[in-house]
Amino acid sequence: MKKALELIDLNVWFGEGADRVDAVKSVSFSVRQGDSFGLVGESGSGKSTVLRAVTGLVPYWNGTILVDQKELGAKRDKHFYKTVQMVFQDPYASLHPRHTVDRVLSETLQLHGFKDIDSKIPKLLDDVGLGASFRFRYPHQLSGGQRQRVAIARALAPEPKILLLDEPTSALDVSVQAEILNLLSELRAEHNLTYVMVSHDLAVVGHMCDNVAVMQHGELVEMMTVDKMRNQQADHPYSRHLLESSARYRA
Amino acid sequence: MSLVQQTEKQNMRAWLLAEVPTSRHHARMAAWYQNWLALKRNTLAMAGLGILVAVIIIAIFAPILAPHDPFTQDLANRLKPLGFADHLLGTDSLGRDILSRLLYGSRITLYIVTLVAIIAPIMGLIVGTISGYVGGWVDVVLMRITDIFLAFPKLVLALAFVAALGAGIENAVLAISLTAWPPYARIARAETLTIRKSDFIQAIKLQGAGPIRIITKHIWPLCISSIVIRVTLDMAGVILTAAGLGFLGLGAQPPSPEWGAMISGGRKFILDHWWVATMPGIAIFMVSLAFNLLGDGLRDVLDPKESGR
Numbered sequence: 001m002k003k004a005l006e007l008i009d010l011n012v013w014f015g016e017g018a019d020r021v022d023a024v025k026s027v028s029f030s031v032r033q034g035d036s037f038g039l040v041g042e043s044g045s046g047k048s049t050v051l052r053a054v055t056g057l058v059p060y061w062n063g064t065i066l067v068d069q070k071e072l073g074a075k076r077d078k079h080f081y082k083t084v085q086m087v088f089q090d091p092y093a094s095l096h097p098r099h100t101v102d103r104v105l106s107e108t109l110q111l112h113g114f115k116d117i118d119s120k121i122p123k124l125l126d127d128v129g130l131g132a133s134f135r136f137r138y139p140h141q142l143s144g145g146q147r148q149r150v151a152i153a154r155a156l157a158p159e160p161k162i163l164l165l166d167e168p169t170s171a172l173d174v175s176v177q178a179e180i181l182n183l184l185s186e187l188r189a190e191h192n193l194t195y196v197m198v199s200h201d202l203a204v205v206g207h208m209c210d211n212v213a214v215m216q217h218g219e220l221v222e223m224m225t226v227d228k229m230r231n232q233q234a235d236h237p238y239s240r241h242l243l244e245s246s247a248r249y250r251a
Numbered sequence: 252m253s254l255v256q257q258t259e260k261q262n263m264r265a266w267l268l269a270e271v272p273t274s275r276h277h278a279r280m281a282a283w284y285q286n287w288l289a290l291k292r293n294t295l296a297m298a299g300l301g302i303l304v305a306v307i308i309i310a311i312f313a314p315i316l317a318p319h320d321p322f323t324q325d326l327a328n329r330l331k332p333l334g335f336a337d338h339l340l341g342t343d344s345l346g347r348d349i350l351s352r353l354l355y356g357s358r359i360t361l362y363i364v365t366l367v368a369i370i371a372p373i374m375g376l377i378v379g380t381i382s383g384y385v386g387g388w389v390d391v392v393l394m395r396i397t398d399i400f401l402a403f404p405k406l407v408l409a410l411a412f413v414a415a416l417g418a419g420i421e422n423a424v425l426a427i428s429l430t431a432w433p434p435y436a437r438i439a440r441a442e443t444l445t446i447r448k449s450d451f452i453q454a455i456k457l458q459g460a461g462p463i464r465i466i467t468k469h470i471w472p473l474c475i476s477s478i479v480i481r482v483t484l485d486m487a488g489v490i491l492t493a494a495g496l497g498f499l500g501l502g503a504q505p506p507s508p509e510w511g512a513m514i515s516g517g518r519k520f521i522l523d524h525w526w527v528a529t530m531p532g533i534a535i536f537m538v539s540l541a542f543n544l545l546g547d548g549l550r551d552v553l554d555p556k557e558s559g560r
Contacts, residue, residue, distance in 0.1 A: 057453055081459040094450035098472045102275060107468075111458045133271040136278035154454065 003069060004162050004194040005054070005084075006030040010063035012046070012053045023049045025218045026063070031211075033161075036188065036195040038209035038226070040202060040242070046218040047198045048089070051164045054196075055086050067162065082112060085155035086164040090171045091147035095139040101125070101150050102135045105157055112158040124153045127190075129183060145176035149183065156187065163188075165197040169204060181207060202246045206230055214239040286552045296548020302541035310357040319348035321355040321508045330524045341526045343516065349530050352508035356531070359509045360538065363424055363493045364486055370428035371485075372478050375435020380466050380474065382436065383443025394440070400433040406495050413501040420509075423502040427492050431485060435478055442474045476550045483546025487539030494535075510535050 012024035024046040031037040039047040053061045056076040065072045067083055088094035095104060105124055109117045122132045128149040139147055148168060155163060168184065169177040181204060188195055199205050205212055205226070212229050214222045214236065222236040232247065234240040268285075272278035290296055309316060318337060325346030333341045340349040382393040400408065412426035446452060447470070455469060494511015496502030503509035510531040517528030 055457055057456070078459050081457060086454075086457055088450045088454060090450060094454050096451045096455075096469055096472075099469075100278065102278065107455070107460075108458045111460055136272045136275075136281075151454070154458075158458070 002033045003030045003066070004033040004035070005196065006064075006066040006069075007050070007054070008064040008066075010050065010053060010061065010065065012049050012058050012061040014058075014060065023218050024053065024061075027215070027218075027220045029213050029220060029223060031162075031194055031196055033194055034192055035211065036197065036209045038205035038212040039196065039198045039215060040200060040205055040212060041215035042200060042242070045215040047200075047215050048166050049218075050215075051086060051166050051196065051198055054164060055084065056080075078112075082158045083160055084162045084164065085158060085160040086166060087148070087151055087155050087168045089167040091144055091151050092139075092171065094151050095147055097139055100136050100138055101130075101142075104150065104154055108154050108157040114157075120157070124157055127156060127187065128153045129179075143176075144172050145179060148172060148176075148180055152180075152183065152187070156191070159191075160193070162194045162196065165195060167199050167201075168197070170199070170201065177204070184208065202229070202243065214242060289552045290548055293548040293551065295544045296551075299541040299544030299546075299548065302537055303545060306357050306361065306538060306541070309354055310361050313354045313358060317348075317351035317354045319351040321347060321351040322506050323347065330520060330527065332524075333526055340530050341524075343513070343527050344520065349513075349527065352513060353510070353531060353534050356508040356510045356513065356534070359420065359503060359507060360490060360493075360535075363420065363427070364489055364538075364542075366424045367428050367431060367489045368482050368486065370424070371431035372435045372482050374428065375432040375437075376439045376471060376474060376478060378432070379436035379439025379441075380443045380470050383440040384447050384462065384466050384470060390440075393436070397433045397436050400430065401437075403430075405430045406492060409492060409496060410499065410501060413496060418501045418504065420503050420507075423493055423496045426496070427489055430492075431489065434485075435481060438477050438481055439474045442477060443470055446470060446473055476553050479546055479553065480550055483542045486542040487535070490535050490539065 007030070008028050010024055010027045011022065013020050013022045015021055027046075027050060029037070039050060041047050049058060052058045054065055054067075056072075067080065072080065099107075102121060105121050106117050109120055114120060121135060125132060125134060130146060130149050130153070134142070134146065134150075139150070142150065148171075152168075165184070169180050172180060184195070185208065187193065195208070197205065197208055206229060209226050212224055212226055213220050214224075214234075216238045222234060222239045224234065224239070228234070229243065232240075232243050234243055266277070267281050269277070269281060272281050290300075318339070325342070327346065328335070328338070328342055329344055329346040331338055331342045331346075333339070335341060338348050338350070340353070343349055343352070378393055378397065382390045382397075403411075408430045409423075409426040412429055413422050416422040416425065452465060452469060455465060460469075490511060493502050493509065494514055497509050497512035498515035503512050505512070513531040514528045514535075517524070517531070521528050
């Protein structure tokens with residue numbers, strides 16, 4: 001199968017000279033088209049930074065990033081934004097407080113050069129399980145789960161092939177988490193999307209993903225299939241430790 | 252009111268208050284109506300709005316409302332007290348009717364205040380948001396320029412500008428605007444710094460939005476409420492700075508009935524003929540108060556998060 005996303009020796013750092021912090025150290029992995037790939041690890045292990053590097057939101061990085069087998073340059077172009085979209089962690093922070101749902105979606109559609117904006121918005125809202133009645137609401141009139149649905153609709157608006165999910169449920173209530181995860185699974189099947197999902201919740205990754213990569217201190221320590229993960233069959237001591245502590249926590 | 256009109260009005264109200272707007276235009280109208288209702292609930296803001304509307308009406312109809320010509324001198328009847336003959340608010344040192352001068356002066360005051368309230372905040376907003384959003388050397392250069400303007404006392408700087416540009420109301424407005432923008436730039440920059448890294452800015456970047464779109468459509472709306480407050484607080488100061496320039500002979504020129512200049516003119520007689528300086532003072536006070544009240548109410552309405560509570 002074709003590789004939708006491939007990273008080779010990705011390094012990301014913040015600051016210069018003595019203040020330099022290496023957040024991601026020579027990380028390589030690839031995600032096949034239609035696959036759902038999970039990145040797990042503790043806080044500060046650099047998993048979110050990997051996603052931000054792919055989207056071009058970090059200032060300093062090197063290495064090779066390939067999307068659809070084409071290498072990305074220093075700047076991301078329109079075509080990239082049409083192929084790759086991201087859902088942010090905190091739906092309370094990722095929507096502009098003064099923009100209605102309609103404005104958020106129509107601006108996105110307009111930026112991507114769509115013409116039939118008025119007919120597309122109800123369809124997008126419908127896709128994420130929100131009725132047309134939500135169209136002219138402000139974010140403060142929505143619940144956390146509804147906001148995240150709007151954020152997902154925004155990410156879907158350009159009709160991307162790859163969706164980067166940066167802990168999309170960690171800011172939500174447990175009951176709402178399940179709804180959003182089911183929505184994401186349905187959308188993947190429906191639109192034939194490729195997911196790269198960052199999470200520290202192994203249950204979420206186990207539910208959503210086919211393959212998992214474990215990160216620690218900015219390095220990718222192990223890759224495994226989700227079945228291996230469920231059966232606690234990790235090779236690296238850190239991933240074993242991570243799986244065990246997660247299992248203990250749930251028990 | 253006939254029954255038809257009444258039902259029409261009710262239909263309009265129902266349309267404006269609809270739970271689920273049917274179109275973008277409908278949603279915008281409904282939002283405006285909700286804002287208006289919120290503002291109407293705020294009694295003090297409505298009082299401010301009332302005063303300002305009254306001042307605007309007075310400015311428009313000054314020739315009809317004024318009992319005397321504001322420029323006609325009558326040295327026999329100079330410095331007459333309140334209610335003397337048909338001079339309701341007395342006469343000034345040249346025997347001119349103070350009430351008429353106040354009515355005509357509202358035109359000049361509104362002119363100055365409106366222009367400054369438009370030029371200075373917009374200039375500050377542009378400089379501040381660019382500085383905060385772009386950062387780097389652009390930020391350094393723009394903020395040092397701002398510091399230079401802030402380092403001078405306002406009136407002295409305005410004096411220097413007027414001296415260079417020539418005396419007159421237009422140049423006074425320009426000079427006041429040039430001295431008034433740095434605080435707005437500072438506020439706008441501080442606001443920009445807090446929002447430029449936020450997720451919703453990152454999110455729109457991921458849709459391929461350029462810096463101009465991000466600054467004007469995403470950052471400006473969030474800076475407006477703090478700027479509006481600062482504008483309303485500055486209004487009194489603007490009127491007084493204009494008065495100060497008038498007093499020094501560099502703003503409104505003598506016969507014109509500018510309120511600040513009238514206070515300056517009345518200063519000499521303040522102990523014996525208090526009304527000459529007091530009446531324009533009350534006028535300035537009323538207008539500044541109105542701006543403050545309205546600004547405060549507007550701030551609450553402009554912030555959808557506040558109005559939702």
